[in-house]
Amino acid sequence: MNCTEVLDALALYLYGELPPRAEEEVEAHLHGCPACRDALDAQQRLHHAFDRARAVPRPDLVAECRGELFRRTAARPGWRQRLARAWDLTRVRWVLRPAGALALVAVGFLSARLPLRDSGLLRAPAEPPVATVRWVEPDPSGGVRIALDETRRRVIRGSLEDRLIEKLLLEAARDQANAGLRVESIDLLKDRSGNDDVRQALLQAATHDRNPGVRLKALEGLKGMASHPEVRAALPGILERDDNENVRILAIDMLVQNRDEQIVGLLQGLVGQEENSYVRMRVRSVLEEMKASVGTF
Amino acid sequence: MAQEAAAVIPARLAPRVDEHELIRAVQRGDQNAFEALVRSYDQNVLGMAFNLLRCEEDARDVYQEAFLRVYRHIHSFRFDCSFHTWLYRIVTNLCLDCLRKRKIRKEEPAVVETAEGPLDRTYSVEEERAAADPERNLCNAQLAGRIHLALAALTPRERTVFELRHYQGLRLKAIGEMLNTSEEAAKNCLFRATQKMRTVLGDFS
Numbered sequence A: 001m002n003c004t005e006v007l008d009a010l011a012l013y014l015y016g017e018l019p020p021r022a023e024e025e026v027e028a029h030l031h032g033c034p035a036c037r038d039a040l041d042a043q044q045r046l047h048h049a050f051d052r053a054r055a056v057p058r059p060d061l062v063a064e065c066r067g068e069l070f071r072r073t074a075a076r077p078g079w080r081q082r083l084a085r086a087w088d089l090t091r092v093r094w095v096l097r098p099a100g101a102l103a104l105v106a107v108g109f110l111s112a113r114l115p116l117r118d119s120g121l122l123r124a125p126a127e128p129p130v131a132t133v134r135w136v137e138p139d140p141s142g143g144v145r146i147a148l149d150e151t152r153r154r155v156i157r158g159s160l161e162d163r164l165i166e167k168l169l170l171e172a173a174r175d176q177a178n179a180g181l182r183v184e185s186i187d188l189l190k191d192r193s194g195n196d197d198v199r200q201a202l203l204q205a206a207t208h209d210r211n212p213g214v215r216l217k218a219l220e221g222l223k224g225m226a227s228h229p230e231v232r233a234a235l236p237g238i239l240e241r242d243d244n245e246n247v248r249i250l251a252i253d254m255l256v257q258n259r260d261e262q263i264v265g266l267l268q269g270l271v272g273q274e275e276n277s278y279v280r281m282r283v284r285s286v287l288e289e290m291k292a293s294v295g296t297f
Numbered sequence B: 001m002a003q004e005a006a007a008v009i010p011a012r013l014a015p016r017v018d019e020h021e022l023i024r025a026v027q028r029g030d031q032n033a034f035e036a037l038v039r040s041y042d043q044n045v046l047g048m049a050f051n052l053l054r055c056e057e058d059a060r061d062v063y064q065e066a067f068l069r070v071y072r073h074i075h076s077f078r079f080d081c082s083f084h085t086w087l088y089r090i091v092t093n094l095c096l097d098c099l100r101k102r103k104i105r106k107e108e109p110a111v112v113e114t115a116e117g118p119l120d121r122t123y124s125v126e127e128e129r130a131a132a133d134p135e136r137n138l139c140n141a142q143l144a145g146r147i148h149l150a151l152a153a154l155t156p157r158e159r160t161v162f163e164l165r166h167y168q169g170l171r172l173k174a175i176g177e178m179l180n181t182s183e184e185a186a187k188n189c190l191f192r193a194t195q196k197m198r199t200v201l202g203d204f205s
């Protein structure tokens, strides 16, 4: 190798990318040629200069990029995962969130994860996101890094016939943190109690919801289904245990829609134990209408 | 409180979950696994895109598009190459596309107009570190500007090969595979790149 050939080979030599034989030749030449050794030094300094000229993004850029990416991927995973995850997370949220700590309604929460784009629902402009802290860690630069899960609230519109709308309402009807949301959701669902899922949700609310307004609304929703076996089976329990007289009165009205022998005993028992005079009066008048003896046990 | 802290720390120090397992979890649709996978690579991906493109907006775009492609196509990843290779192939080609588009539009973001001109924030941490010695400040700033010009003189392909070899430390063989070309072609590309930069940087010594 002469000097020109060696100078051409220096760059690849420094990167260790010369074939072994060429590498040996370069080294042999360098050994005996001070001018080429100087050129090698210069090339090495250039490499260091390249290293120092490396452009480094500002430290918080990666966190911003992550935030945007995770928001985008969490907002549109595959359809099946989306649904599964939506329900799972909602359940987790019930457990973790103290009641009323975060005014994040189930509809808003789920809408970020459900395939609204595919469902043909109209979307209004998004509201600012609600953030939940996922993890925190010290930053090498001495600061702190915090990962936020941001939930963007969105208003969606659609018919009650829409399966997705119904699912969202059913979920909202179980949102333990927000009784107002449960009442509104049940009010919207109450004309659809012929649907099995809706009826189950209404029954669940009527018998177990801790808010009397919600129980009453749910029971109203079941009025049209008073003769359905599941509804009928639930009424005696409501009459015995519900501490709200309006709920009990409504339950009586629903019970007597189908006047059969079985309810007489139940009503007669109620006359004896019902503490609310209006409810007692109501029970008596029903029994009289049924021509049953008030005092018979 | 103390118990909570103790429970957290070992989890953070625990050895990294086997990457195959992590990728399989992502393929099953586990969002947490996806986020963990992203976290283990994204700093390097962003660093490479930013150094190569020297433009925050373009680097952001490459970051998003690269990981969205991973997200969309992870189910077709068959472990016949390393995930690192797969990811860097995506990133490299996105950067190359970006450089090519820029060349067509004759755009050159964050251009340092003269070697003496003020440097924008593109040259941040490394420069500041190098500039700790005040006597070398001006010299380093000038040098960085000249290197930026030298890098800008390269074709998108030469620039990309130089990035992968010099800054990412990949072998030319791997670079050839990443760019769907031969090791020899990658070598010629690197050779042309260094020749050109020597010309632009002139009497640097």
Ligand SMILES: [Zn+2]
Residues within 6 Å of the ligand: A002, A003, A004, A006, A029, A033, A035, A036
């Ligand atoms: Zn020589």
